[in-house]
Amino acid sequence: MTRSPTPSDPETTVPQPLSPQDMVCFSLYSAVHAMSQAYRPHLEKLGLTYPQYLVMSALWSAEAPPTVGLLSRQLQLESSTLTPLLKRLEAMGLLTRRRDAEDERQVRITLTEDGQQMRDRTAHIAGCIAAQSGMSVEELLALRDQVSRLRDNLRKG
Amino acid sequence: MTRSPTPSDPETTVPQPLSPQDMVCFSLYSAVHAMSQAYRPHLEKLGLTYPQYLVMSALWSAEAPPTVGLLSRQLQLESSTLTPLLKRLEAMGLLTRRRDAEDERQVRITLTEDGQQMRDRTAHIAGCIAAQSGMSVEELLALRDQVSRLRDNLRKG
DNA sequence: CAAATATCTATCGTGTACGATATAATCGAC
DNA sequence: GTCGATTATATCGTACACGATAGATATTTG
Secondary structure, X not given: OOOOXXXXXXXXXXXXXXXXXXXXXXXXXXXXXXXXXXXXXXXXXXXXXXXXXXXXXXXHOOOOOOEHHHHHHHHOOOHHHHHHHHHHHHHOOOEEEEXXXXXXXXXXXEEOHHHHHHHHHHOOHHHHHHHHHOOOHHHHHHHHHHHHHHXXXXXXX | OOOOOEOOEOOOOOOOOOOHHHOHHHHHHXXXXXXXXXXHHHHHOOOOOHXXXXXXXXXXXXXXXXXXXXXXXXXXXXXXXXXXXXXXXXXXXXXXXXXXXXXXXXXXXXXXXXXXXXXXXXXOHHHHHHHHHOOOHHHHHHXXXXXXXXXXXXXXX
């Protein structure tokens, strides 16, 4: 099943195939799933999924009702992902989707009263996750910056 | 839309809601998508998706044909995710799924000749991604270990 | 201003992902 | 050995996630 290193096939000339556990990409992949699981008990009290929570976070921190395109750039998601997601949040009564009068191509996303009020009920979550992470705030911030740098470099290439 | 800090509501007592860009979880979330995109051009030459590539990597590095359960633990995916994934790889002729004679509950996954041979065609990919990451090998390994630690702590909690 | 072009969002098809549940096989206690 | 509990995989329903494409609106060009 696997190719063992031999004198004629040392690791230095023919690299062993990396197991998932050795791969940077797998650590990220599995960490995202673990993160989603960690958020789940908090978010299901609010009836949100993790991607829905990210959309709501973007809206809570926005200065003005953003367009689908702006959310798409901020969250790095395609409209084919965002549109159904936003429709579900609209169906829950958390936001409205309206064509912009200035530019009818754009759709503006506005929080409803319910959507705005939900914010306060999420205030504790970040702290819970941070505590569960077993890492200090400094470590978490450093990790975030490293991971963001990796992501930006991958997007550029 | 957003609550600005005021003298009576300073950031130190009522934390501003974090924007996605400030959140550790979002950096991971978006980095995984960027990583998947970075792999895409390499993998589509092989007809694989990124999760399929992870499964194949696990199989290439396995000592003996693993069961679905072992793959599930290694990749941290549920059987409801793995079973259809493995069926697609089987339909592509890359592996076989057979009930274990010793324990009929288990299903053993064995690479076909085609599945084994595909490994050599993936040897260059890790290097391409590493180069694209704009990070040194040392940085990547340190990042992997930090992210793995975070993941393991989240799973424990 | 009309035609070509670009931009913005939505739709469709395929492939993850997971929780809840179902089914079958094994193991344990007696 | 048989019944109950446990374990291993599969199935189902819902929700992302993206590429390809469509359709409508805006902008640019001639």
